[in-house]
Amino acid sequence: MSNMVEVFKTDVSRCDDxxxxxxxxxxxxxxxxxxxxxxxxxxxxxxQSLNSSIIPEAIISILExxxxxxxxxxxxxxxxxxxxxxxxx
Numbered sequence: 001m002s003n004m005v006e007v008f009k010t011d012v013s014r015c016d017d018x019x020x021x022x023x024x025x026x027x028x029x030x031x032x033x034x035x036x037x038x039x040x041x042x043x044x045x046x047x048q049s050l051n052s053s054i055i056p057e058a059i060i061s062i063l064e065x066x067x068x069x070x071x072x073x074x075x076x077x078x079x080x081x082x083x084x085x086x087x088x089x
Contacts, residue, residue, distance in 0.1 A: 006054040009042040011069040024062050
């Protein structure tokens with residue numbers, strides 16, 4: 001199966017909270033690897049799985065049960081057709 005990655009926008013800002021949440025995610029989903037980027041403006045949580053699909057609702061639920069907010073961060077990259085149409089043939 002291919003490498004799956006899901007990125008979440010959160011309101012987790014403290015390292016100790018982030019570490020506790022990562023531990024809970026790893027306990028519930030042993031094939032997930034999670035990490036926070038607390039220096040990003042969206043306080044990013046990245047979850048990766050090599051073996052299975054990621055269940056976003058379960059990750060969001062873990063954060064909510066601990067008093068935090070999380071939502072899937074949509075990929076904003078959408079290539080413009082005009083970029084490619086201006087390339088020489």
